[in-house]
Amino acid sequence: xxxxxxxxxxxxxxxxxxxxxxxxxxxxxxxxxxxxxxxxxxxxxxxxxxxxxxxxxxxxxxxxxxxxxxxxxxxxxxxxxxxxxxxxxxxxxxxxxxxxxxxxxxxxxxxxxxxxxxxxxxxxxxxxxxxxxxxxxxxxxxxxxxxxxxxxxxxxxxxxxxxxxxxxxxxxxxxxxxxxxxxxxxxxxxxxxxxxxxxxxxxxxxxxxxxxxxxxxxxxxxxxxxxxxxxxxxxxxxxxxxxxxxxxxxxxxxxxxxxxxxxxxxxxxxxxxxxxxxxxxxxxxxxxxxxxxxxxxxxxxxxxxxxxxxxxxxxxxxxxxxxxxxxxxxxxxxxxxxxxxxxxxxxxxxxxxxxxxxxxxxxxxxxxxxxxxxxxxxxxxxxxxxxxxxxxxxxxxxxxxxxxxxxxxxxxxxxxxxxxxxxxxxxxxxxxxxxxxxxxxxxxxxxxxxxxxxxxxxxxxxxxxxxxxxxxxxxxxxxxxxxxxxxxxxxxxxxxxxxxxxxxxxxxxxxxxxxxxxxxxxxxxxxxxxxxxxxxxxxxxxxxxxxxxxxxxxxxxxxxxxxxxxxxxxxxxxxxxxxxxxxxxxxxxxxxxxxxxxxxxxxxxxxxxxxxxxxxxxxxxxxxxxxxxxxxxxxxxxxxxxxxxxxxxxxxxxxxxxxxxxxxxxxxxxxxxxxxxxxxxxxxxxxxxxxxxxxxxxxxxxxxxxxxxxxxxxxxxxxxxxxxxxx
Amino acid sequence: xxxxxxxxxxxxxxxxxxxxxxxxxxxxxxxxxxxxxxxxxxxxxxxxxxxxxxxxxxxxxxxxxxxxxxxxxxxxxxxxxxxxxxxxxxxxxxxxxxxxxxxxxxxxxxxxxxxxxxxxxxxxxxxxxxxxxxxxxxxxxxxxxxxxxxxxxxxxxxxxxxxxxxxxxxxxxxxxxxxxxxxxxxxxxxx
Numbered sequence: 001x002x003x004x005x006x007x008x009x010x011x012x013x014x015x016x017x018x019x020x021x022x023x024x025x026x027x028x029x030x031x032x033x034x035x036x037x038x039x040x041x042x043x044x045x046x047x048x049x050x051x052x053x054x055x056x057x058x059x060x061x062x063x064x065x066x067x068x069x070x071x072x073x074x075x076x077x078x079x080x081x082x083x084x085x086x087x088x089x090x091x092x093x094x095x096x097x098x099x100x101x102x103x104x105x106x107x108x109x110x111x112x113x114x115x116x117x118x119x120x121x122x123x124x125x126x127x128x129x130x131x132x133x134x135x136x137x138x139x140x141x142x143x144x145x146x147x148x149x150x151x152x153x154x155x156x157x158x159x160x161x162x163x164x165x166x167x168x169x170x171x172x173x174x175x176x177x178x179x180x181x182x183x184x185x186x187x188x189x190x191x192x193x194x195x196x197x198x199x200x201x202x203x204x205x206x207x208x209x210x211x212x213x214x215x216x217x218x219x220x221x222x223x224x225x226x227x228x229x230x231x232x233x234x235x236x237x238x239x240x241x242x243x244x245x246x247x248x249x250x251x252x253x254x255x256x257x258x259x260x261x262x263x264x265x266x267x268x269x270x271x272x273x274x275x276x277x278x279x280x281x282x283x284x285x286x287x288x289x290x291x292x293x294x295x296x297x298x299x300x301x302x303x304x305x306x307x308x309x310x311x312x313x314x315x316x317x318x319x320x321x322x323x324x325x326x327x328x329x330x331x332x333x334x335x336x337x338x339x340x341x342x343x344x345x346x347x348x349x350x351x352x353x354x355x356x357x358x359x360x361x362x363x364x365x366x367x368x369x370x371x372x373x374x375x376x377x378x379x380x381x382x383x384x385x386x387x388x389x390x391x392x393x394x395x396x397x398x399x400x401x402x403x404x405x406x407x408x409x410x411x412x413x414x415x416x417x418x419x420x421x422x423x424x425x426x427x428x429x430x431x432x433x434x435x436x437x438x439x440x441x442x443x444x445x446x447x448x449x450x451x452x453x454x455x456x457x458x459x460x461x462x463x464x465x466x467x468x469x470x471x472x473x474x475x476x477x478x479x480x481x482x483x484x485x486x487x488x489x490x491x492x493x494x495x496x497x498x499x500x501x502x503x504x505x506x507x508x509x510x511x512x513x514x515x516x517x518x519x520x521x522x523x524x525x526x527x528x529x530x531x532x533x534x535x536x537x538x539x540x541x542x543x544x545x546x547x548x549x550x551x552x553x554x555x556x557x558x559x560x561x562x563x564x565x566x567x568x569x570x571x572x573x574x575x576x577x578x579x580x581x582x583x584x585x586x587x588x589x590x591x592x593x594x595x596x597x598x599x600x601x602x603x604x605x606x607x608x609x610x611x612x613x614x615x616x617x618x619x620x621x622x623x624x625x626x627x628x629x630x631x632x633x634x635x636x637x638x639x640x641x642x643x644x645x646x647x648x649x650x651x652x653x654x655x656x657x658x659x660x661x662x663x664x665x666x667x668x669x670x671x672x673x674x675x676x677x678x679x680x681x682x683x684x685x686x687x688x689x690x691x692x693x694x695x696x697x698x699x700x701x702x703x704x705x706x707x708x709x710x711x712x713x714x715x716x717x718x719x720x721x722x723x724x725x726x727x
Numbered sequence: 728x729x730x731x732x733x734x735x736x737x738x739x740x741x742x743x744x745x746x747x748x749x750x751x752x753x754x755x756x757x758x759x760x761x762x763x764x765x766x767x768x769x770x771x772x773x774x775x776x777x778x779x780x781x782x783x784x785x786x787x788x789x790x791x792x793x794x795x796x797x798x799x800x801x802x803x804x805x806x807x808x809x810x811x812x813x814x815x816x817x818x819x820x821x822x823x824x825x826x827x828x829x830x831x832x833x834x835x836x837x838x839x840x841x842x843x844x845x846x847x848x849x850x851x852x853x854x855x856x857x858x859x860x861x862x863x864x865x866x867x868x869x870x871x872x873x874x875x876x877x878x879x880x881x882x883x884x885x886x887x888x889x890x891x892x893x894x895x896x897x898x899x900x901x902x903x904x905x906x907x908x909x910x911x912x913x914x915x916x917x918x
Binding site: 341342344345587632633634635673674675676679682683684685687688689690694695696697698708 | 782784785786787788789793795796797798800801802803804805838839840
């Protein structure tokens with residue numbers, strides 16, 4: 001774009017990003033302003049000339065306060081923009097107030113645009129706009145959260161400003177007037193924050209968050225509108241617009257009392273890294289006097305100098321906004337999936353070549369060398385492909401940070417949210433799926449875990465509770481730990497409740513972990529909560545179900561009065577399943593390793609039957625039914641005698657049972673695929689996978705098999721029924 | 728050949744079909760194949776590819792005509808035995824046994840499926856006036872998945888409405904077998 005074509009919009013964007021000392025940029029702005037002044041109406045011209053005068057001052061180096069001047073220029077341009085949009089508005093307010101954004105916006109209130117998806121808008125452009133805006137909003141949201149913890153950070157304000165500004169520009173271009181107007185007003189609010197006229201805390205922060213939420217609603221509506229839905233204005237739009245216009249009118253205040261903080265504090269970082277303990281840090285914080293907290297920490301020996309130094313660097317890194325993302329391209333996910341699929345095929349195809357007799361015979365060393373070389377390349381491609389699918393958990397964690405903030409405010413709790421390991425990567429297909437269970441757990445921690453400030457103080461805890469979300473990789477799994485320092489689980493209450501619910505007879509012989517995991521039982525939570533004091537258990541069975549469908553596990557550990565930790569363990573990717581290859585007759589099946597408890601060959605004494613029909617096996621003091629896979633699936637030539645086959649224990653609790661197969665062939669990682677639409681759902685089969693020899697292997701679904709076994713009448717039982725009917 | 732007459736025939740055929748299905752058959756290229764010495768035709772646009780017989784992994788608890796699933800270059804697709812589907816006798820695989828991979832779009836669902844046939848014959852150009860409506864056999868023989876009868880060189884080719892063959896009845900059959908399994912369970916135990 002040539003400079004002459006810069007609009008006021010572009011100039012405003014430039015001003016936000018400009019360094020007061022950058023003469024080239026200033027010159028560019030000056031030139032653009034000139035061009036605009038020449039081609040505009042009188043009021044705009046006057047404003048533009050005014051701005052040019054300021055720029056001249058700055059360029060001459062005469063200005064004592066370049067940043068202040070820059071802000072003034074920004075305000076002037078903003079006014080000029082308003083002026084341009086309202087050519088009939090003759091009089092400019094002569095007020096020298098720097099922004100006046102609120103008042104100006106209010107004066108434009110009567111021109112509320114009608115909400116219709118502009119007829120001429122290009123659907124492809126709109127779709128692009130939606131994705132782009134989503135990213136920007138996500139960034140802005142993260143920045144807002146940081147800003148609330150550190151209201152003085154101008155760079156963060158600019159990030160948010162840029163997001164709103166870009167969306168404003170694009171939406172105006174696309175004719176989405178409501179959105180651009182919303183952005184405009186939000187910008188006005190941000191200008192005031194940037195100019196240090198107000199601080200981004202309390203009511204103002206809420207307002208900013210609400211604007212972001214409103215934008216999200218709008219994007220959703222635009223997306224629906226693309227699908228043919230009518231375009232409507234989201235609920236509360238008018239209220240928000242009025243509020244944004246006159247925040248003070250609605251008694252919006254800076255200080256809401258005690259604002260929940262999203263932690264960037266040095267002490268929290270140290271505690272979360274396990275380098276210091278909370279009590280010592282709190283003590284040091286009280287004694288710190290005029291010293292910086294870091295110094296106080298070292299002096300009180302709560303942490304070593306190196307540790308504090310490291311934590312300081314970490315703090316700076318967290319504050320500097322890591323989302324300045326590396327350059328990247330967008331790729332359609334279906335193409336990516338296809339690529340991964342094809343690479344999987346390539347690996348199989350290649351291993352078939354590598355295992356070909358011609359290669360392995362040793363008569364062609366040259367050929368073997370080449371095949372080995374290709375082998376390395378193929379493996380690298382496979383690794384690369386898997387890594388392409390991985391995305392960091394950052395956006396999920398940011399969403400949760402937002403949730404914590406809102407919930408804490410609503411419930412009047414003080415919560416420090418600490419997140420560790422935002423860079424932990426997970427398969428992109430999993431990201432959306434883990435969101436719900438995590439949100440549930442966080443909600444749970446805030447609803448029942450962390451006490452109100454006064455109660456905490458009475459119990460000798462710091463007023464602000466700590467909620468920590470920690471994500472890391474461990475042994476091929478992604479682990480997300482959500483820990484709070486709240487009430488913790490009350491063992492006795494759980495036992496009482498479980499007995500009352502008929503889940504257990506007595507707590508005898510139950511370990512602590514067995515008892516705490518009772519809270520994941522369905523039915524534990526259906527009725528009233530345990531008590532007000534240790535009322536964990538709102539839909540925790542839902543969490544467990546969701547995690548298990550992701551082939552993961554959720555565990556809890558807790559100490560009464562000290563807090564609880566929920567640990568969610570998930571596989572890195574859903575695409576690859578760790579499985580055991582089992583043989584039944586001539587068929588081979590894959591049983592996901594996570595479903596297997598144990599496998600063994602029973603001794604004849606361990607086997608018995610019930611009423612002459614139901615086969616059972618005694619294993620480690622527990623009796624469980626035997627289901628024969630070959631009978632369920634009607635497979636011929638399978639091992640009939642359990643003592644010659646292999647029993648695999650699957651299922652949990654009352655579902656526990658032993659599955660009879662012929663033998664274990666080996667362990668294999670497979671890529672799970674659907675069997676195709678044509679065949680639909682097959683009971684007992686979770687999907688298919690391509691095995692090493694290129695054939696399709698079926699992946700077993702233990703739950704389905706158990707259900708199938710319960711349905712399929714045993715042959716002998718069926719005969720009995722027939723006899724009875726005959727007599 | 729009397730063009731005018733053929734045209735009227737095909738027109739009445741169209742009217743007849745219009746009563747029970749929306750699609751009407753136009754002339755075009757057809758892939759023909761043999762099963763039990765009968766010749767069948769498929770619209771060529773439905774056909775993705777023809778592959779030789781390969782190992783089929785059988786899927787338990789599905790109807791007999793579902794032979795199982797195969798690996799089509801990394802995709803798992805179901806394979807139907809058309810002989811069993813049509814109630815003919817099963818036949819051992821021969822060197823000529825083929826899998827025709829067809830792509831169907833049915834009620835917003837897209838699916839790729841393989842159908843096992845005895846032998847693929849050739850691709851024929853059949854014009855609309857060579858196509859007759861299916862004859863009616865009454866209730867004994869179902870003809871609702873036949874689009875029409877093609878007449879080429881004094882031979883008759885049965886034109887299949889492959890969407891119908893593989894989808895509607897397919898799904899209902901699979902479902903009914905699941906239902907059967909689901910409705911029976913408790914009876915023997917309780918009664």
